[in-house]
Amino acid sequence: MAIIEGFRVKNYGALKDITLGKLWNTQKAKPLNPLTVVIGKNGAGKSTIFDAFGFIADCLKLGVEDACFARGRGGFEKIRSQEQTGPIEFEIYYKEDAKALPITYELSINVDNGGKLYVEKERLRQRRKGQKTGWPFSFLILNAGKGFVWKGNAGGQQVDEDKKNIDDLFASLKEPAQTEEKAETEWVELDDNRKLGIATLGSLKQHPRISAFRRFIEGWYLSYFDPNAARELPKAGPQKHLNVKGDNIGNVVQYMERDINQERFKRILQRISEKIPGIGEISTHKDDYSNNLYLLFKDKGFAVPFTHMQMSDGTLKVFAYLLLLEDPDPPPFICIEEPENGLYHKLLETLALEFREHATGKKERSQIFVTTHQPYLVDALNPEEVWVMEKGDDGFSAIHRASDNQIVKSMVEEGQPLGSLWYSDYLDPR
Ligand SMILES: Nc1ncnc2c1ncn2[C@@H]1O[C@H](COP(=O)(O)OP(=O)(O)OP(=O)(O)O)[C@@H](O)[C@H]1O
Ligand SMILES: [Mg+2]
Incomplete structure (x- = not known):
């Protein structure tokens, strides 16, 4: 990698x-690190660094x-x-x-x-x-x-x-x-x-x-995920990779359905559905008359599945991220800005662990760079993975690694979650 x-x-x-x-x-x-997360207050420069890659x-x-x-x-x-x-x-x-x-x-x-x-x-x-x-x-x-x-x-x-x-x-x-x-x-x-x-x-x-x-x-891959775009009705046609707005999720699923081993494809969708609360089976449906493509989500409480146009912002977003991580030929570098927006806080730890597994697991599939405001996401991280940005007295951004702070390092080693230390201002520059 x-x-x-x-x-x-x-x-x-x-x-x-x-x-x-x-x-x-x-x-x-x-x-x-293969997983790098930048945190900081409003105006600290997080979006700017994301945009520098873009x-x-x-x-x-x-x-x-x-x-x-x-x-x-x-x-x-x-x-x-x-x-x-x-x-x-x-x-x-x-x-x-x-x-x-x-x-x-x-x-x-x-x-x-x-x-x-x-x-x-x-x-x-x-x-x-x-x-x-x-x-x-x-x-x-x-x-x-x-x-x-x-x-x-x-x-x-x-x-x-x-x-x-x-x-x-x-x-x-x-x-x-x-x-x-x-x-x-x-x-x-x-x-x-x-x-x-x-x-x-x-x-x-x-x-x-x-x-x-x-x-x-x-x-x-720089994610500019837009739930409204993702909710649009795409024309059928398999596409290999998720695009930056995430409005071709159905096409990517269609590609996987056609081009990868069926057992593996089912396992992928099952793995994804297990991680999204309330979602059962996921499948695609092509309307032959209009050639429109629907992604179907079986909600646990209902017999008839919902289409992706009816799904909530957060569900679509997690689906898009997980789909991205399941890409058989994943991007070498993935940048995601504030993945927490619209997501239930308890999902954030899952997401952080998914990112880490993707970046450092046996397969080392992509380097992942994330910016966030969310202590819950940071709770799942170690100090080497986290960089703290702040605006200096001169108005320009400064950045340091959370692990450069020995007190923070020791507190995490003793079992304190990093996000809670951030919340209590331990990560601020001294
Ligand atoms: N040309 C420039 N020179 C110096 N500073 C600039 C310039 N253009 C924008 N800025 C400043 O850059 C800062 C960083 O903005 P940025 O959007 O990266 O912050 P952020 O950390 O993403 O904040 P938020 O958490 O609110 O999204 C802003 O305070 C803005 O005033
Ligand atoms: Mg920003």
Whole structure:
């Protein structure tokens, strides 16, 4: 399973400079857990961090200009941290699988003198096998859409950006190849510097590491679940994955019904129905005349099943989450904002345990990132999984891991649930 071990954001809304987990130059820091939950008061920056992931995914898909306006973001100047003049920057430290050497992806987005938005810098770096210290080897260096890329699985060049002028490096790389190392490099110029280099280069076979990273980001699932959309009547037609609004739950069930082993399919629906209070059997019904697709829920008290259009917000939501977790080919990274909205408090522990099982169980299916306000959900978590966000005196967000607080750690070890400690203000910064 691919995992993000660390994430740094600069100048993105309230996130002037925050780091979660481990980066290439903070090797002593603990990596992010496969299940990570961010808590904090209103306005602390939880939605902003959720959206930072969404923004990166949108930059890859749409280019940076459209991404700045997508999902109501309102453009670069609205997104950039107030009174800051530098670029918006991201750093993702990730491993393609448990045995892989970690890769660092750095992206900075800025406006030029004419006010035009562009990708100022893009880097991909990876340390060599056995290399514990020093700069990782860059295998993608793009400045304003121009630069070098190293083919294959191992190439790269150490670039100390503080000391060495990138122009010198570019000049030396442009000279005719004399070494094998140089022969692996390729000068690239993107025709549009508002598009990410990993979008173009990641579609080429000769760049397997970039392709894997591109696929990883493309696979992220950011849940914008909307119960009203989920209640709409979809046209029949199997669909492999749940979409972000969750309005194709019936189509996903139809896909599972058709494409996976029948016994397994029944077990999945049964497992889900056991976890949703009051719900019995779940099935689909296709109306041949209209080609509409109905999801049928058998309520324990009634003989005739209800359709999904009649189901409550909370039931549909839990159903959508559980269905997502049952995806036979699940997304590598799942982000969910405030899953508690509309859910009965006792369901939250179940949900947290489901998330943990999904992220850390034998199969390690997806990394899960959640933001929440709900102490009941946090009760089921351990301090390493929880990050506390707060607004600092300067108006920008700060973040720390609950396990950094020794008192909290000891109290949890003694049996105090983490959510109740949060409720009693033990998680606030001291
Ligand atoms: N460009 C910006 N620069 C600095 N701060 C900003 C910028 N844009 C928005 N903010 C601030 O960012 C803060 C974080 O908002 P966010 O929506 O992430 O909080 P939240 O933790 O999700 O809160 P809630 O629990 O209410 O949903 C808000 O207080 C907002 O005023
Ligand atoms: Mg929010």
